[in-house]
Amino acid sequence: MSWDETADRLVGAGADGEDQAVEAALRPKDLDEFIGQERVREQLSLVLRAARHRGATADHVLLSGAPGLGKTTLSMIIAAEMGAPIRITSGPAIQHAGDLAAILSSLTEGEVLFLDEIHRMSRPAEEMLYMAMEDFRVDVIVGKGPGATAIPLELPPFTLVGATTRAGLLPPPLRDRFGFTGHMEFYAPHELERVVHRSARLLDVEIEADGAAEIAGRSRGTPRIANRLLRRVRDYAQVKADGVVTREIARQALEVYEVDARGLDRLDRSVLDALLRLFGGGPVGLSTLAVAVGEERETVEEVAEPFLVREGLLARTPRGRVATPAAWEHLGMTPPADRGAGQGPGAAQQGLFGA
Ligand SMILES: Nc1ncnc2c1ncn2[C@@H]1O[C@H](COP(=O)(O)OP(=O)(O)OP(=O)(O)O)[C@@H](O)[C@H]1O
Helix, strand or coil, X not given: CCXXXXXXXXXXXXXXHHHHXXXXXXXXXXXXXXXXXXXXXXXXXXXXXXXXXXXXXXXXEEEECCCCCCHHHHHHHHHHHHXXXXXXXXXXXXXXXXXXXXXXXXXXXXXXXXXXXXXXXXXXXXXXXXXXXXXXXXXXXXXXXXXXXXXXXXCCCCEEEEEECXXXXXXXXXXXCCCEEEECCCCCHHHHXXXXXXXXXXXXXXXXHHHHHHHHHCCCCCHHHHHHHHHHHHHHHHHHCCCCECHHHHHHHHHHCCCCCCCCCHHHHHHHHHHHHCCCCCXXXXXXXXXXXXXXXXXXXXXXXXXXXXXXXXXXXXXXXXXXXXXXXXXXXXXXXXXXXXXXXXXXXCCCXXX
């Protein structure tokens, strides 16, 4: 599977072209509409209310969490709650300090600057951001070599909202300059059911409670995936039935799209299948496993494994990848006898199987 195809996965948490258009329509517009993430929502609400009360610009906010959990949505809500405009950019788009200086110097007072994937900004830009965040000032370097001079430029107070999937990758001096850090968790099934119901209402799709539960259960804790599955199930319901999303229709549709009851897709299952059938449950090296499923090493490691690990279906151990008892059960297979007895290689020795 190429990276382009990877991005097309129905259960991938990245946004594709169609997603972006529909996502804009489905985004909650204020904190009350934003489902789940109670702690982040409550803390953020306090931060914003206090700033409004003081008539000040809100503190800089860092949002961390997996793709598709609502970081962009929250940044837009922050701007809306502060009655401020928002500018959206991303770390990879800012390769030179000059790129950042151009953006910062054009901000208006109180504006929210949303910097997605902030951990992927270049080092010189990052250093410029330190001063901008703390002192609302940047030094613009004019000229080159010994003749170069730094011209200080005052900035209007603004709120930086940084988003990252990997808070641990941020250098401490950058992390420390955020007045508030919110960690976004994966959503519980009942929260995703609410997301599905809300989106169905906005998309004018008739859905039964069981249908929403079925979609929520297969959405990997991620609203973006829930919304995408809902749209595919809606297509199926319209073409194959009377347009109403029932549990049965959701099941049939997601079977067509190869998303199983736990939210695993074809790639996830082929990784598990190879691990169990060809390697007796492991341990097996990542490269060998990737060759066995005909995928790039990175695809297996970065696309399939995080969810399999999170679901407790696969363990990454120093000796290689190992299937857990839940993996055998999920694929309806019985582990070899030595697994259960705790004498064989691999998982038994890793303590993954009970005696
Ligand atoms: N709490 C929520 N309630 C309702 N819908 C949500 C919620 N969080 C996210 N969504 C929906 O999920 C979609 C993806 O959200 P968003 O783009 O904000 O995620 P993200 O974390 O910024 O992802 P990425 O890091 O990939 O950019 C949006 O369409 C939004 O409507």
